[in-house]
Amino acid sequence: MSSKQYSQNTPNASKNAMMSPVFIQRYVENKAEVRAELQQGLLAKVATTSPKYLYDALGSRLFEAITELPEYYPTRVEASIFEQFLPEIAAAVGHGDILIDLGAGNCEKAARMFEALGPAKYVAVDISVDFLKQALTTLQRQSPDLPMLGLGMDFSASLELPVEVGTGSRSFFYPGSSIGNFTPTEALLFLRQIHTACKQGAGQGGLLIGVDLVKSSTVLQAAYADALGVTAAFNRNMLLHINQLLGSDFNIAQWQHRALFNTDLSRIEMHLDATEDLTVRWEGGERKFVKNEGIHTENSYKYTVASFTKLLENAGFQAVKPWQDANQQFCVFWAKA
Ligand SMILES: C[S@@+](CC[C@H](N)C(=O)[O-])C[C@H]1O[C@@H](n2cnc3c(N)ncnc32)[C@H](O)[C@@H]1O
Known part of the structure; x- marks a missing residue:
């Protein structure tokens, strides 16, 4: 697969510019x-x-505007779960992993976890290449010491990750109930690919995922x-x-x-x-x-806590831990690889 790779570094770059995110673009629209x-x-x-x-x-x-709408509860409720249970979530995920954000969008959700998780590297994956480049460049300015890698790719085609991701322990982050865009059969296959990609890292690894629940x-x-x-x-x-x-x-x-x-x-x-x-x-x-x-x-x-736990286990994950809001609208799961 051909890919373009560049960073915005220059020989005379300042410290911040030296930490410009590396970007690898595999997804090309006009193909x-x-x-x-x-x-x-x-x-x-x-x-x-x-x-x-x-x-x-x-x-x-x-999509960013949708997340601000009064009717669109998933983003708000998911954020409230992360806020309420952050110490427990951070203890389960562990410190110092490579944090791989699938469908990172504006990268804001992952950025809110940086302090608690202290990732060794942040890898943001998205098909919306130009939007991701902008978001990651802004984020790198805010967190100049954290190595960042942007991957412009279509993960529904393949989740094969480039070597630049690194070999440390891998924690995948897949918030926003985007897993719901796949049919349950496709979701199982995709979760299995994430499980395999976790195992390619050095440590235990796992998946932190947000899932919308069945409701009225x-x-x-x-x-x-x-x-x-x-x-x-x-x-x-x-x-x-x-x-x-x-x-x-x-x-x-x-x-x-x-x-x-x-x-x-x-x-x-x-x-x-x-x-x-x-x-x-x-x-x-x-x-x-x-x-x-x-x-x-x-x-x-839309899933129940039980049906999604089963899906994670069928994909090879273990010790699944769910956190829900008080109204049981949404659930965040940590699942060890
Ligand atoms: C529902 S938005 C979620 C954005 C953000 N993670 C959040 O939770 O607010 C889905 C994101 O996944 C990206 N995306 C959708 N399909 C994708 C694919 N096949 N490969 C890579 N990224 C994809 C979109 O560009 C978008 O940024």
């Missing part, structure tokens, strides 16, 4: 594989796109269809991102956001529905949509 994957999804019987395409630089900023459909649906329409903008922005990646001609004025809780499958589904009969075209293909026909853009599976 034939990306176009092929998008095309295959759009031509499926029920048109489907991976939620990873929600995150271009604007999508990442819109009303609360869940409101979290993914807020009154202000920020989640709708986040979802519809994906069509602009796809236009860039595929050269398609989606007109966002013809699409509306819909979110529902599928009780049987225990998942929130996000869709974009055509508001009229239309045809979307790109080089080498087209897809006709009739009015109200949708594109399935994201799933967010």
Whole structure:
């Protein structure tokens, strides 16, 4: 796999600049594989796109705005769990590991753990490459002595990590219930890959993960269809991102956001529905949509503490420790590799 690697160091750099984060970019947007994957999804019987395409630089900023919304409880509740149980969590995770943040976004959640965990290195992984570079550069200024590595990669393709991550004990950090974007079968495979990657480090290692729990459909649906329409903008922005990646001609004025809780499958589904009969075209293909026909853009599976503990154990993790908020809305797990 080809990758670009650089740091912003210069020979005359000051101490802070010398600690500029190293960045390795493996994910490149304008690749034939990306176009092929998008095309295959759009031509499926029920048109489907991976939620990873929600995150271009604007999508990442819109997600930050979502986390501020009154309806979007997961970020706030997860933060309250970390705040309340930080000493216990830090004791379980241990001190001085390489902290590997999957889907790091603005890196804020990991940064709040630095003091308690004292990581030997911070590795931030994200597909939204430009947004990650900016976030990590800012963070490096705030923590100039902590070695940082940015990895621009699509971990749904492979979690194979470069040697630059290092060989020390590895603690993976996967907050925000992003694991819910995978089906339970895919989640098991992904957790197994994390388990294998932990074992490639020197120490015991493990996974600190935030998981959203099953709750009332009303609360869940409101979290993914807020009154202000920020989640709708986040979802519809994906069509602009796809236009860039595929050269398609989606007109966002013809699409509306819909979110529902599928009780049987225990998942929130996000869709974009055509508001009229239309045809979307790109080089080498087209897809006709009739009015109200949708594109399935994201799933967010909800678990119970018991069902997620079992998933972690089936993936090879042990000594699973859960921490929940008082209303049992969200759970943070530490699982030893
Ligand atoms: C729900 S946001 C969570 C951001 C942050 N960790 C938090 O908890 O607030 C998901 C993050 O994962 C990244 N992401 C989504 N799919 C990815 C993939 N396949 N590979 C790498 N990063 C991905 C997105 O760019 C985004 O930053």
